Amino acid sequence: MAVKPDHENINFQTKPALELSNLYGLTPKVVAAVIASIAEHNKERLISLIVPLHPADQADMIERLNSAQLKRFTLMMRDNLDPTVLTYLPDSVLEDVVSNYGVNELAQALPELDSDDAVDILEDLEDDEVADILAALPVGERLIVEEALSYPEHCAGRLMQREVVVCPSHWTVGQSIDHLRSQSEDQLPDEFYVIIIIDPARRVLGQVRLGKLVSSNRPVRLSEIMETAPHQIPVTMDKEEVGLLFQRYGLVSVSVVDAQEKLVGMITVDDIVDVIQEEAGEDLMALGGVSDSSLRSSLVTTVQSRFLWLLVNLATAVIASLVIGIFDATIERLVALAVLMPIVASMGGNAGTQTVTVAVRALAMRQLADAQVVNRFILREAMVGLVNGLIFAFVAGLVSLIWFQKIDIALVMALAMIANMLAAALSGAGIPIILSKLKIDPAVASSVFITTVTDVIGFLTFLGLASLYLV
Amino acid sequence: MAVKPDHENINFQTKPALELSNLYGLTPKVVAAVIASIAEHNKERLISLIVPLHPADQADMIERLNSAQLKRFTLMMRDNLDPTVLTYLPDSVLEDVVSNYGVNELAQALPELDSDDAVDILEDLEDDEVADILAALPVGERLIVEEALSYPEHCAGRLMQREVVVCPSHWTVGQSIDHLRSQSEDQLPDEFYVIIIIDPARRVLGQVRLGKLVSSNRPVRLSEIMETAPHQIPVTMDKEEVGLLFQRYGLVSVSVVDAQEKLVGMITVDDIVDVIQEEAGEDLMALGGVSDSSLRSSLVTTVQSRFLWLLVNLATAVIASLVIGIFDATIERLVALAVLMPIVASMGGNAGTQTVTVAVRALAMRQLADAQVVNRFILREAMVGLVNGLIFAFVAGLVSLIWFQKIDIALVMALAMIANMLAAALSGAGIPIILSKLKIDPAVASSVFITTVTDVIGFLTFLGLASLYLV
Numbered sequence: 001m002a003v004k005p006d007h008e009n010i011n012f013q014t015k016p017a018l019e020l021s022n023l024y025g026l027t028p029k030v031v032a033a034v035i036a037s038i039a040e041h042n043k044e045r046l047i048s049l050i051v052p053l054h055p056a057d058q059a060d061m062i063e064r065l066n067s068a069q070l071k072r073f074t075l076m077m078r079d080n081l082d083p084t085v086l087t088y089l090p091d092s093v094l095e096d097v098v099s100n101y102g103v104n105e106l107a108q109a110l111p112e113l114d115s116d117d118a119v120d121i122l123e124d125l126e127d128d129e130v131a132d133i134l135a136a137l138p139v140g141e142r143l144i145v146e147e148a149l150s151y152p153e154h155c156a157g158r159l160m161q162r163e164v165v166v167c168p169s170h171w172t173v174g175q176s177i178d179h180l181r182s183q184s185e186d187q188l189p190d191e192f193y194v195i196i197i198i199d200p201a202r203r204v205l206g207q208v209r210l211g212k213l214v215s216s217n218r219p220v221r222l223s224e225i226m227e228t229a230p231h232q233i234p235v236t237m238d239k240e241e242v243g244l245l246f247q248r249y250g251l252v253s254v255s256v257v258d259a260q261e262k263l264v265g266m267i268t269v270d271d272i273v274d275v276i277q278e279e280a281g282e283d284l285m286a287l288g289g290v291s292d293s294s295l296r297s298s299l300v301t302t303v304q305s306r307f308l309w310l311l312v313n314l315a316t317a318v319i320a321s322l323v324i325g326i327f328d329a330t331i332e333r334l335v336a337l338a339v340l341m342p343i344v345a346s347m348g349g350n351a352g353t354q355t356v357t358v359a360v361r362a363l364a365m366r367q368l369a370d371a372q373v374v375n376r377f378i379l380r381e382a383m384v385g386l387v388n389g390l391i392f393a394f395v396a397g398l399v400s401l402i403w404f405q406k407i408d409i410a411l412v413m414a415l416a417m418i419a420n421m422l423a424a425a426l427s428g429a430g431i432p433i434i435l436s437k438l439k440i441d442p443a444v445a446s447s448v449f450i451t452t453v454t455d456v457i458g459f460l461t462f463l464g465l466a467s468l469y470l471v
Numbered sequence: 472m473a474v475k476p477d478h479e480n481i482n483f484q485t486k487p488a489l490e491l492s493n494l495y496g497l498t499p500k501v502v503a504a505v506i507a508s509i510a511e512h513n514k515e516r517l518i519s520l521i522v523p524l525h526p527a528d529q530a531d532m533i534e535r536l537n538s539a540q541l542k543r544f545t546l547m548m549r550d551n552l553d554p555t556v557l558t559y560l561p562d563s564v565l566e567d568v569v570s571n572y573g574v575n576e577l578a579q580a581l582p583e584l585d586s587d588d589a590v591d592i593l594e595d596l597e598d599d600e601v602a603d604i605l606a607a608l609p610v611g612e613r614l615i616v617e618e619a620l621s622y623p624e625h626c627a628g629r630l631m632q633r634e635v636v637v638c639p640s641h642w643t644v645g646q647s648i649d650h651l652r653s654q655s656e657d658q659l660p661d662e663f664y665v666i667i668i669i670d671p672a673r674r675v676l677g678q679v680r681l682g683k684l685v686s687s688n689r690p691v692r693l694s695e696i697m698e699t700a701p702h703q704i705p706v707t708m709d710k711e712e713v714g715l716l717f718q719r720y721g722l723v724s725v726s727v728v729d730a731q732e733k734l735v736g737m738i739t740v741d742d743i744v745d746v747i748q749e750e751a752g753e754d755l756m757a758l759g760g761v762s763d764s765s766l767r768s769s770l771v772t773t774v775q776s777r778f779l780w781l782l783v784n785l786a787t788a789v790i791a792s793l794v795i796g797i798f799d800a801t802i803e804r805l806v807a808l809a810v811l812m813p814i815v816a817s818m819g820g821n822a823g824t825q826t827v828t829v830a831v832r833a834l835a836m837r838q839l840a841d842a843q844v845v846n847r848f849i850l851r852e853a854m855v856g857l858v859n860g861l862i863f864a865f866v867a868g869l870v871s872l873i874w875f876q877k878i879d880i881a882l883v884m885a886l887a888m889i890a891n892m893l894a895a896a897l898s899g900a901g902i903p904i905i906l907s908k909l910k911i912d913p914a915v916a917s918s919v920f921i922t923t924v925t926d927v928i929g930f931l932t933f934l935g936l937a938s939l940y941l942v
Contacts, residue, residue: 024719054720056719056720056721064841177648177685180685180686181686181687181688183686188682188686189682191680191682191723192682193664193681193682193723209662210664210681210682210685211659211660211662211663211664211681213685214648214651214681214684214685215651215652215654215659216652217652245495246744247744247745247748248495248527249525249527250527250741250744251741252662252664252741269740269741269744270721270722270723270740272744273717273718273721273740273743273744273747274718276744276747276748276751277718277747277751280747280748280751280752280755281751281832283755284751284754284755284758284828284831284832285828285829285832287755287758287759287828288758288824288825288827288828288829289821289824289825289828290825290828290829295829295833295838295839295844295847295848295851299851299854299855299858302851302855303855303858303859303862306822306825306855306859307859307862309821309825310818310821310822310825310859310863311866313817313818313821314814314818314863314866314867314870316817317813317814317817317818318814318870320813320814320817321810321811321813321814324809324810324813325810328806328807328809328810329806331802331806331809332803332806335799335800335802335803335809336799338795338799338802338806338809338812339792339795339796339799340792341809342788342791342792342795342813342816342926343785343788343789343791343792345813346784346787346788346791346922346926347781347784347785347788350760350780350781350784351777351781353759353760354759354760354761354777354780354781356759357755357756357758357759357760357761358756358759358761358766360755361752361755361756362766367766368766370535373766376766377766380766380770380773383770384770384773384774384777387770387774388774388777388778388781391774391778392781392785395782395785396785399785399789451817455813455817
């Protein structure tokens with residue numbers, strides 16, 4: 001693609017990157033110029049604007065187009081679109097681009113990519129599209145991609161790239177470098193940081209970092225400089241576990257092996273960055289009661305994705321109301337109770353959410369694996385709940401006393417606060433741990449349970465104590 | 472350290488890593504053996520158990536010790552403890568280890584580490600300890616560390632390592648490799664994936680990936696194979712921005728430059744994994760109202776870290792109660808209102824939290840930078856709020872009708888639900904965006920505002936409409 005950039009004065013590549021805005025290729029100026037060139041049907045200008053951009057910036061640009069613009073864009077860009085761009089697109093936009101692009105063209109472009117990137121694109125598409133694209137792929141590529149897609153989603157087999165550099169352990173540094181030099185660019189992975197040392201049965205013996213390889217003398221044997229630390233993982237391992245392993249040991253590259261312990265691929269740290277980001281984001285969204293945070297989702301999709309959570313919440317709110325309903329006669333006689341009761345429930349709900357958040361995060365980081373640690377955590381939370389319960393019993397009691405000038409109301413408030421804060425702590429710590437033992441994602445389900453518990457206990461203790469002692 | 476591992480049969484390094492448990496060096500068996508050897512004062516056995524472990528596992532083991540065990544452990548391990556272990560310890564434990572270890576010994580150990588690791592340890596310590604350690608460091612090392620600590624926290628200068636491999640662009644591949652081979656191990660960074668190409672004024676021209684270097688022929692010039700994409704960042708750039716840049720462009724290594732655009736260090740992707748994890752975790756915890764999720768924090772620290780949030784929440788709960796108080800006469804006449812009113816507030820609170828979660832995540836990912844995107848987001852959320860408001864107005868109205876057999880109550884419930892869901896959507900989308908414009912962390916402050924809004928609007932519309940039309 002011999003294309004000259006049209007925006008030398010706005011592109012980061014041509015001036016020092018000391019301004020934050022210069023680090024990103026897609027400036028408002030470029031965006032405006034791209035949209036103008038689409039409107040003007042100026043194909044040459046569009047290509048000269050898009051091609052010099054980093055694929056991530058090209059993807060960002062595509063995301064900003066409306067569907068009419070996108071249609072024209074794909075028509076005008078056609079053969080000049082780098083297939084790598086597709087790997088940076090969110091699912092919803094990818095679907096649109098692929099349907100504009102056409103199955104055959106995509107099948108031609110896919111073999112240019114590393115196998116992990118090709119799989120990354122295909123797994124986001126509909127089944128019938130995938131079947132069409134697979135049918136149009138060259139046989140060799142098709143087999144590789146089909147094999148990758150045969151692994152369950154969210155496992156190492158989907159994440160890994162099949163392109164690896166392997167050497168036997170008896171080779172010298174010189175031999176290995178000569179071997180690498182003899183390979184064409186297509187034969188080498190786009191990204192690799194290690195060469196993997198295997199035995200004749202393709203079992204992994206260790207790996208040599210490129211930094212070590214390139215700074216060692218030619219006669220040195222690979223066996224002398226290879227590392228044998230935990231650098232191989234099973235192909236069925238969960239993505240999240242792979243991410244945690246990379247984090248814990250600060251890994252750069254791991255070998256992926258099949259059930260016979262033969263090398264089938266490798267995963268590098270740059271693939272893991274996305275996994276970690278996604279996993280952390282998923283927990284955050286699950287705790288907030290949203291399953292899809294994409295800003296591009298349609299109104300219908302968004303309403304659907306929030307509906308279930310709100311419906312469950314309505315059910316728990318009705319349960320809480322039923323509890324209040326038991327005491328309607330009490331409230332009728334002393335309306336101050338209706339005024340104060342949300343305070344008890346709300347404080348319990350917030351204290352419970354705090355504990356749930358800590359528990360969910362600790363579970364995600366695998367810090368609650370040990371029975372001893374779990375016990376210590378529950379005990380500490382119970383103590384925190386008790387101490388905060390006592391403090392806020394005093395404060396809320398005082399507020400009630402000043403407000404309604406009745407010591408009895410203040411005492412009921414204080415007792416209910418202690419009970420609810422303690423219940424919040426125990427259920428906030430216990431529920432996520434129990435859910436995770438039952439293999440239910442604690443980030444998704446904990447909040448519902450915890451607010452139900454704190455609402456019910458809050459209203460029950462406050463109104464119950466009031467009905468016994470006040471009216 | 473010529474020490475033979477004592478646990479050949481339980482260490483991952485000696486058998487294939489196909490079981491998940493084998494991927495982690497610290498098995499329950501090892502933990503038990505370590506604790507036993509501490510109890511028995513068996514120094515040799517302790518060393519033979521600990522030294523073969525990965526530093527991350529050694530740190531995990533240290534975290535599991537109580538303070539008496541830790542005291543003995545540091546006494547018994549002394550010179551055999553790899554200083555890298557310290558970089559894996561959480562702040563609270565690091566403090567304990569350092570006070571047991573002693574300032575002088577630490578000062579002796581620090582120069583063994585890459586500069587980013589040394590800084591990582593020192594920035595977690597108290598000021599007086601840092602001063603003592605700095606005073607005990609050799610002059611050369613002290614200057615480097617002092618300079619690093621002079622950069623503001625959370626900036627690239629703290630994250631980077633000063634050890635880099637640089638070459639001029641006119642060098643050939645052969646010359647560069649010979650240069651690398653001539654360096655002693657101490658002179659090379661522990662981890663590097665690129666060589667940085669500089670001009671005589673130490674300005675960055677580009678970088679060459681090691682994979683490219685090692686697969687190119689010796690006579691090829693570096694200028695022919697170097698990349699010039701956005702690989703340099705200012706030393707003052709915020710860590711979070713650095714992380715986002717790595718993610719967006721799938722970077723492996725960036726050069727860090729000072730205000731004069733001279734190379735001062737580099738940041739590699741393995742350092743970024745921790746940054747991304749921390750940032751994502753911070754948002755999750757902030758939304759949950761906790762500032763410190765460490766499982767090891769003491770009771771006092773934990774109570775303190777949760778107290779402020781609960782106090783703020785008490786204030787907002789009291790505000791909501793004040794609103795209810797306005798309508799106490801209405802409630803006295805129709806107690807069903809007290810039973811139903813938490814439903815409106817709770818549904819608003821949950822819908823608002825959903826929107827806040829999406830907004831906070833999008834802000835963290837820098838997806839809400841563009842005014843057009845912000846407008847589209849607010850509009851979509853308002854529509855979602857309206858649609859969900861209509862749906863739940865119907866459902867909650869129906870529940871009220873069945874429960875209290877009064878069409879008026881059902882109508883008031885329905886109207887209040889629509890109003891509150893719409894208010895939840897608008898404030899849930901607007902508040903985080905406004906806070907972030909005001910440079911206040913939206914993850915920390917949004918929840919308070921949103922629940923206040925939805926409680927007040929919920930009670931106000933429901934009880935207000937009831938007082939107008941029902942009683």
